[in-house]
Amino acid sequence: MHKSDLVESVANIADLPKDKANDVVSAIFEEITNALSRDDSVSLVGFGSFTQRHRAARTGRSPKTGETIQIPASTSVGFKPGKALKDAVN
16 A cells, blocks of 8 residues: 555545545654654554664674675664554454
């Protein structure tokens, strides 16, 4: 499913014009992004939780040359599905 498909589904379910549904979906994504950038977690009960995950710097190997390289520390987003989502998928 792409964002446009999600917008169309929201428009049909909520009986909204597509431009309003697009605004709603975009606002939700923007708020999740803003919260994560502030290092807040986002918990949607029954759906799941989004959190920042911090990875420490480490030593790795270049697959091309086999040479040892230094991999810098980084931050990524983790998602843990909620029970209702797990049950719906299984």
